[in-house]
Each structure stands twice: as structure tokens, then as C-alpha cells.
Amino acid sequence: MLAFRKMHGLGNDFVVLDARAKPVDLPESRIRAIGDRHRGIGFDQLLVIEPPTDGSTAFMRIYNPDGSEAQACGNGTRCVAHLLMDEAGSDEVAVQTRRGRLPSYRNSDGTVSVDMGAPMLDWQDIPLARDVDHLHLPIELEVLHDPVAVGMGNPHCVFFVPDAEAVDLSRLGPQIEHHPMFPERTNVEVASLGPDGVLRLRVWERGAGITLACGSGTCATAVAAHLRGHVDASEQPIRIRVDGGELAIQWRQDDGHVIMTGPIATSFLGEMAL
Numbered sequence: 001m002l003a004f005r006k007m008h009g010l011g012n013d014f015v016v017l018d019a020r021a022k023p024v025d026l027p028e029s030r031i032r033a034i035g036d037r038h039r040g041i042g043f044d045q046l047l048v049i050e051p052p053t054d055g056s057t058a059f060m061r062i063y064n065p066d067g068s069e070a071q072a073c074g075n076g077t078r079c080v081a082h083l084l085m086d087e088a089g090s091d092e093v094a095v096q097t098r099r100g101r102l103p104s105y106r107n108s109d110g111t112v113s114v115d116m117g118a119p120m121l122d123w124q125d126i127p128l129a130r131d132v133d134h135l136h137l138p139i140e141l142e143v144l145h146d147p148v149a150v151g152m153g154n155p156h157c158v159f160f161v162p163d164a165e166a167v168d169l170s171r172l173g174p175q176i177e178h179h180p181m182f183p184e185r186t187n188v189e190v191a192s193l194g195p196d197g198v199l200r201l202r203v204w205e206r207g208a209g210i211t212l213a214c215g216s217g218t219c220a221t222a223v224a225a226h227l228r229g230h231v232d233a234s235e236q237p238i239r240i241r242v243d244g245g246e247l248a249i250q251w252r253q254d255d256g257h258v259i260m261t262g263p264i265a266t267s268f269l270g271e272m273a274l
């Protein structure tokens with residue numbers, strides 16, 4: 001039997017395994033089996049805590065339900081940071097991911113923030129298939145056109161639309177995910193700015209489908225909206241409303257880092273036979 005935790009950030013849900021003392025054997029077939037919401041446990045991402053190699057508190061490996069490995073997961077980082085902070089009796093830790101070392105801290109209201117680093121805006125880093133203007137990608141699919149590409153360690157394609165609710169994301173999302181402009185596929189965001197200045201965001205996640213929230217997608221959307229002049233995310237955090245609630249994102253101009261803040265929760269502890 002293998003012990004696991006189920007956690008979530010705004011409904012973006014994770015199975016968390018601790019492999020620091022003993023490695024866990026995770027072939028793609030096992031990841032898919034655990035991720036099956038009917039026959040397994042189900043998750044948006046499987047997060048595996050491993051020993052760090054860069055002096056961080058721990059390394060976090062990220063798998064999507066289709067078995068692919070992701071470089072970044074903002075909400076997952078906040079969940080694992082919360083666990084590590086409880087364990088260390090501290091309000092500050094650093095989580096190593098394939099995206100790099102991500103300092104994370106707990107706020108006085110119990111929310112958890114993560115420094116997601118600077119966005120990647122160069123076509124090779126996002127990555128895109130060729131050298132094009134990442135602020136105006138030549139992609140058009142029905143109501144979706146003129147997106148912004150942003151890398152947060154993982155690729156994002158952000159469309160600004162008049163009404164994010166009206167987009168048929170379950171049909172259009174997978175087509176953009178597999179668009180030839182993105183050699184490693186992409187996460188897909190559709191966002192609209194409300195009269196209250198709050199961005200409404202819906203996300204189709206690469207390797208996972210529609211999720212209730214996506215931390216790195218929220219960061220990418222804040223960066224894209226700032227660059228397009230829809231919001232000013234530099235002075236104070238902007239609010240982004242996803243299906244599962246609200247995240248606050250600031251794009252600090254002194255070091256260029258994106259800071260994400262929001263709630264996290266543990267839903268249960270269990271053991272799996274898979």
C-alpha cells in the first residue's frame with residue numbers, strides 16, 4: 001500500500017506522494033491508472049516529493065493525468081509548500097521544480113504565495129515552433145484569434161475574448177493544445193476583463209483538460225494582460241477569477257518575478273493499492 005494525500009488549490013486537485021525516503025515506481029501506465037477518476041483516485045496533477053538537488057527544501061515532480069511530465073505547476077507548488085512549511089515549523093520554504101527554485105511563503109491570513117520566477121517571453125524558451133511575435137501569434141480558430149504566448153516554465157497560449165464563458169473550451173482547447181506552433185503542446189487560456197477590473201479566466205490544461213484553476217495559467221494570463229495593456233499587474237496584485245475561486249497575481253517590476261497568492265486545502269489522507 002502506498003500512502004498519499006489529496007490536496008487542492010481552488011479545486012485544482014492533486015495526489016501528493018512522498019518519495020523522499022523511498023523512490024516510487026511510476027511508469028506512465030501507473031500514473032494514468034491513479035489519475036483515472038472512475039477506476040483510480042483521480043487528479044489534475046500527480047505531485048511527487050523527492051530529495052532536492054539545489055539546496056531547496058524538496059524537489060517536486062509533476063505529472064499530468066495523461067502520463068506526461070510538466071515543468072511547472074503553480075497551485076501544486078503552493079500545496080506542497082504548505083506541507084513542507086508545516087513539517088519544518090516555518091512560514092517559508094523553497095520548492096525545487098523543473099522550472100527552478102521557487103521560494104514560497106505563508107501569509108498571516110493562511111493563504112500561500114509562490115514566487116514563480118520571471119516569465120519566459122523568448123520564442124525558443126516558451127517554446128514556439130519558430131520566431132514569431134509572441135504578443136500576436138498567427139493563430140485563428142473560430143472565435144479564438146490573436147493570442148499571446150507566455151512561458152512560465154510550461155507553455156501557455158492566452159486568448160482575450162469578449163466573454164470567456166461563451167467559449168466552447170472543451171472542443172477548441174484540445175485543438176489549440178496540439179497546434180503546430182507549440183512543439184511541446186500548450187496550456188490554453190481564455191480570458192475576459194470584467195467591468196470591476198477582475199479578469200475572468202477559463203483554462204484548458206495540457207495533458208489534463210479543463211480544470212477549476214491553473215496557477216501557472218493565471219500567472220501567464222496576468223503577464224499577457226499586462227503586456228497587452230488590459231491591466232497593470234506591477235503595482236499591486238490583480239484579481240483573476242477562475243472556476244474554483246480567485247487568485248491574486250503580481251508581476252514585480254524590480255526583479256521581473258511573478259508572485260501568485262491564494263488558498264490551499266487538504267481534502268484527505270489515504271492509501272492506494274495501485
Ligand SMILES: N[C@@H](CCC[C@H](N)C(=O)O)C(=O)O
Nearest residue numbers: 070073074075154214215216
Ligand atoms: N495546474 C497547474 C499546471 C499543471 C501543468 C500543466 N498541465 C502543463 O502540462 O503544463 C498549475 O497550477 O500551474
